[in-house]
Amino acid sequence: MGTLQGKTVLITSGGTLEKWDHVRGHTNLSRGTMGCYLAEAALAAGARVLYMHGYFAQLPANKDKMRTIRFEGIEDLGEKIRHAVQEEQIDIVIMAAAGSDWVIDKVYDQSGNLMKEAGKMPSDEPPIIHFKKAPKILGQIKGWQPNVTLVGFKLEATDDKEFLVSRARLRMQTANAQFMVANSSQSLYGGQEPHWIVPAEGQPIKMIGKAEAAKALMECLQQD
Numbered sequence: 357m358g359t360l361q362g363k364t365v366l367i368t369s370g371g372t373l374e375k376w377d378h379v380r381g382h383t384n385l386s387r388g389t390m391g392c393y394l395a396e397a398a399l400a401a402g403a404r405v406l407y408m409h410g411y412f413a414q415l416p417a418n419k420d421k422m423r424t425i426r427f428e429g430i431e432d433l434g435e436k437i438r439h440a441v442q443e444e445q446i447d448i449v450i451m452a453a454a455g456s457d458w459v460i461d462k463v464y465d466q467s468g469n470l471m472k473e474a475g476k477m478p479s480d481e482p483p484i485i486h487f488k489k490a491p492k493i494l495g496q497i498k499g500w501q502p503n504v505t506l507v508g509f510k511l512e513a514t515d516d517k518e519f520l521v522s523r524a525r526l527r528m529q530t531a532n533a534q535f536m537v538a539n540s541s542q543s544l545y546g547g548q549e550p551h552w553i554v555p556a557e558g559q560p561i562k563m564i565g566k567a568e569a570a571k572a573l574m575e576c577l578q579q580d
Contacts, residue, residue, distance in 0.1 A: 359578040361402035368453035370413020372430045377477045386454035388413030393570035430455045434493040441501035450507040461488040498532040506533040515540045524554040
């Protein structure tokens with residue numbers, strides 16, 4: 357019996373899909389691999405798992421033993437997290453999903469005319485798309501439910517440990533999180549990159565690979 361027995365862990369996984377119209381949109385390279393490892397590790401520790409996954413994300417091997425909810429864009433993800441932590445007993449939230457930094461604001465045709473929502477943009481000429489900054493969901497979660505244990509992820513385009521850890525600590529402070537996992541963008545292309553588990557108190561823990569990082573994080577949460 358795992359020491360997370362009786363706990364409910366909400367894990368977000370994969371990339372967000374920001375739709376331009378009903379058939380097009382932008383996303384990122386996150387495939388949900390880390391989310392799957394986290395979900396399996398939480399399940400093995402005895403937790404109930406609520407797995408929120410992006411449109412193109414992988415599903416855990418033991419998905420039938422979990423509750424799964426699919427999200428699309430970053431705003432949809434935020435609303436589903438808010439509803440879950442306010443309406444259910446969620447003990448731990450692990451934000452492993454890779455949220456978009458930009459969402460669609462307005463779309464114009466080549467003559468500068470505003471294009472209203474339609475089923476499919478015309479394909480004879482490229483649209484002019486104006487973006488706006490996406491909301492930062494991690495920083496809102498403790499406002500929705502102060503009692504959850506919160507874990508975030510910070511990805512940067514570097515393998516410099518000191519920079520990764522400092523950025524993770526900054527994000528941890530602004531989100532009031534208990535843990536952050538820092539990793540390089542190279543982890544999008546392989547499974548054996550270093551991951552740094554950064555606690556609110558204490559020294560960072562270095563783990564190699566997503567599977568080992570997921571197990572180590574779950575051990576940290578069992579002791580928290």
